[in-house]
Amino acid sequence: MVTFEPVFTHPAANTLALDFPDSLYSVDQLATVTSVAQLVPSLIASLTNSDTDANAAYAPRLAAWADRACVRRYLASYLWNVPEAIAKLKASLQWRLEVKPDLIDPAEVEPEAESGKGFITGFDKKGHPVAYASQRLDNTATYDRCLRFTFFIIEKALKLTPKGIEKISIILDNEGVGVFNAPPISFIIQFQGIAQFSKTKSPRTSHYPGCLESCIIANPGWILWGLYSVVSSYLDPAVKEKIFFVSYTPVVPAAAESAAAPVVSSAGGWGSYFGLTSSTPTPEAAAAPADAKAVDSGSWSSFFGGLIGAGGESAAAASSEENTTGTGGWVSLDSLIDAEFLPSAFGGKFDFEYNHKVYWERISAI
Incomplete structure (x- = not known):
């Protein structure tokens, strides 16, 4: 039976392994934390x-x-460089004072x-809450508000x-992402610069260091590549190694499709309308050699690839093992999230369907 209730409580919370047990650190490091x-x-x-x-x-x-x-997270993320960690902690305190991300009014970002493009439900296999983002459902016209919704x-x-x-x-979730519904690079870089979950090699400060378990990129097409x-060059190696790529067959509820921004097909979004083929690999293709992952070189993706560096042969190269070096690579979703927590739309056994009224009341109360 379909449920509209998200899972916000882990049924076995007391048995989960701790993320940062003190036993991982030396006496001197713990004294530094104090x-x-x-x-x-x-x-x-x-x-x-x-x-x-x-x-x-x-x-x-x-x-x-x-x-x-x-x-402790700041010190560990900045490799126990105490002056740097203190400076970055102060910068984050200043940012929180100005932005107040924990006090964002639900009515502002509702x-x-x-559309259901972003929600939280369930936990991964290690007990970390899972946030889902589906770009094909994006209906934003105000990226400043979208950024605040992300922090919310x-x-x-x-x-x-x-x-x-x-x-x-x-x-x-990149299923259905095409030319006209992909997020602008400026937005992605702005988000990455603020929310990068580890120390950053750029002068920007990470405001959530040590808070990312994994970033799972599902069904990456040529637009995503x-x-x-572009964005990967800005990523800290400690963040990059937490990026995983997965392929799954989506099951999109009719209600979600009707609420979304115009999408011609779940396989290719507006890109399908313009003849752009999706490079989303099947599980078999994901495990195949790089030269087996190329998109149709005769599609319009070759044309747009010449503009953004991600079409035809370049898309095949982008999805190769060489371009996922330093990441967690290709995995299966069920290796990271138990089927009981994974929504059925993502191939799991949890028959959850996003209902905005029910969900928003629950999330706003947290």
Whole structure:
């Protein structure tokens, strides 16, 4: 029977392995965590904000966020470079003071959620909450609001982590993504620059270090490979190794299809209408040699590939093992998420269907 209720509580939360047990760290490292944690009140007091009353009112929330576990994540992510970790922690505290991602009004970002393009339900095999994002359902006209909706989902997912779990998993569903519904590169880079879940080799600060268990890219077509070839150069190696690629046969509910932005077919979106073939591999093709993964070189993807570097032969090269070097590579979804938690639309046994009214009431209450 179809259910509209998402799963926000792990039934075996007390048996899950901890993400960051103290036994992983030396006595000196744990002492460093303690000493840096003692600096948090002074870091908060040094933040700048034109609204001093708002600063004072939000300070307790900042202190609660920058707890011992948070300090440990920053130190570990910045390789125990104490001055750098402190500087990055202060930058994140300043960002949270200005953006207040944990206080984003659900009413502000609800228009982004109505299509069902982004939601949380269930857990991966290690007990991390899973957030799903389906680009084919994207109906945004305001990318600033879309970015805030993304942070809204991340913050809610982190609140759903069982005790001792500090990471989340993300599934980026690219089925049906074509030329006209792919996110702009500027948006992706802006999001990556703020939300990168580990230390970054660029001057930008990561505001969620140590909080990513895995980023699962599902059914990557030639558009995705083009975007990935650009964005991957900005990714920290510690983040890149947590990226996995999967192939699955989607089951899209009729209600979701009707609510989505115009999509001609679930296999290729508007790209199908214009003759663009999807390079989404079958499980067999995903495991095949690189030269077996090429899209039809006679399709329009060859033309657009000349513009964005992701069509025809270039798409085949992009999906090769060489271009997934440093990532988790190709895997199966059921190797990462138990079938009981995986929605049936993604090939699992959980017969969950997104119902906005039910879901939004549940997620807003967290």
